Structures are given as structure tokens and as C-alpha cells.
Amino acid sequence: MAVLSFENVTILQDGIPTLQNISLEMNEGDFAYLIGKTGSGKSTLFRSIYAELPIELGVAKVAGYSLNDIKRNDVPFLRRKLGFVFQDFQLLTDRNVEKNLSFVLEATGHTNPEEIRFRIEQVLAQVGMSNAIHKRVHRLSGGEQQRICIARAILNNPVLLLADEPTGHLDPEVSLEIMQLFKQLNQQGTAILMASHDYNTMRQIPGKFLKCEGGNIFPVDSI
Numbered sequence: 001m002a003v004l005s006f007e008n009v010t011i012l013q014d015g016i017p018t019l020q021n022i023s024l025e026m027n028e029g030d031f032a033y034l035i036g037k038t039g040s041g042k043s044t045l046f047r048s049i050y051a052e053l054p055i056e057l058g059v060a061k062v063a064g065y066s067l068n069d070i071k072r073n074d075v076p077f078l079r080r081k082l083g084f085v086f087q088d089f090q091l092l093t094d095r096n097v098e099k100n101l102s103f104v105l106e107a108t109g110h111t112n113p114e115e116i117r118f119r120i121e122q123v124l125a126q127v128g129m130s131n132a133i134h135k136r137v138h139r140l141s142g143g144e145q146q147r148i149c150i151a152r153a154i155l156n157n158p159v160l161l162l163a164d165e166p167t168g169h170l171d172p173e174v175s176l177e178i179m180q181l182f183k184q185l186n187q188q189g190t191a192i193l194m195a196s197h198d199y200n201t202m203r204q205i206p207g208k209f210l211k212c213e214g215g216n217i218f219p220v221d222s223i
């Protein structure tokens, strides 16, 4: 099943076409790396996927929503079907792990405290961080913080995970552990689109390569 489909899509930044006539499709279980130089349009693609930038031309669908005519009220529901992992974690560093995760569940309409606690325990087990539930985020290492970010990203069972340079601040050994975690989630069916410059870990965890260059995005066989 397609979780993302772009046909001849053009996206503008400040009235100027940043990506032009791009076509791509991602299905359940796909793992794709988005590669390309700084300023080539990787973030622009992400921002269009979560409906922060409009589609100027072409046809785009993500997680069952048409990006061409998505209503403003539906945008939070689209975003609930996506997971986000960033290079700089973006956790609430002065709160503990449980609060970081319950915050997201509460913000997305969950109210039952037992269900919230149960779901948090489930995702922490998935990322190998069960013992960290009461720990304050600033006490965790970078790799541990990124695991918590991944736990946060999967709370609502996303169909597509968007990861923007998730190993950018991690050393090679920890990067590989994080990538293995992504691979595990991917094997359970979640499609993953990851912008990366981390050629070392990309070589070790296989995926398709999509290159962003000259306003276009196209598949390449190797990096």
C-alpha cells in the first residue's frame, strides 16, 4: 500500500520553485534515504509531506490524505499518521521521559492515564529504554535521547517515519545502534524516509537512495 505518492509535484519557497516536477512513491515497509547537498531541497520535501508547504502543481497523497486539498482541520490528523525524528532531538530536557511521551499522547487526544502509561511502557520497551521512564532527559546520553525521540515518534503507530539527519550528532558506534533500531521498526512495516549525510552508517543499513539535486528528486543505485 502506498503511504506516499507524489506525481509531477512542484513546491515553492518564497514564490520560487525549490522542487520541480518530482515524482516519488513509498509503500508500507520501504526504507529510503534522501541524500543531497545542503540547500538541495530535502527539508522542503519533508515540509510538504507534513502539509507545512503547499503543493503548487501535480498530485500528492500522504497516509491517505490528498495534499492538494487537505483541510486545515485535517492537518493534525495527517501529522498523527507520521512520526518525526530530528538531528537535535527536540525533547523537553527539563522533564522526565514519561512526561515527554505523555505530553504527545495527551496532545493527540488520549485521556485515560492507564492507557497512556501502558502505551509509554510499550514504546520504551521497543527502543530498549524501559528503565529510563522516570529519568530526566538531560541526564541521558545523546544516543539514549535519540532512542526516546524514536519512542515519541512511534507513539501513535505512524505509517511513515520522517527522520532528518537522526545520527548527525552521534558517534559512529551509537549511530549504528540507532540505525539498527530504525531498521527493526521498518521490518515491522513502518515506512522510513531519512535525510542523511552519514554515508558510513547508510552503507551498513541497506535502503533505497533518493537523490535531491537541481530541483529534482530521483532514485540512484549507489552513493
Ligand SMILES: Nc1ncnc2c1ncn2[C@@H]1O[C@H](COP(=O)(O)OP(=O)(O)OP(=O)(O)O)[C@@H](O)[C@H]1O
Binding pocket: 013, 014, 018, 036, 037, 038, 039, 040, 041, 042, 043, 044, 045, 212
Ligand atoms: N523559509 C524559506 N524561505 C525561502 N526559501 C527557503 C526557505 N527555506 C529554504 N529555502 C530555500 O529552499 C532551498 C532548499 O532548502 P532546503 O532547506 O529544503 O534544503 P536542504 O536540502 O534541506 O538543506 P540542509 O541539508 O541544509 O537541511 C534553498 O535554496 C533554500 O535557500
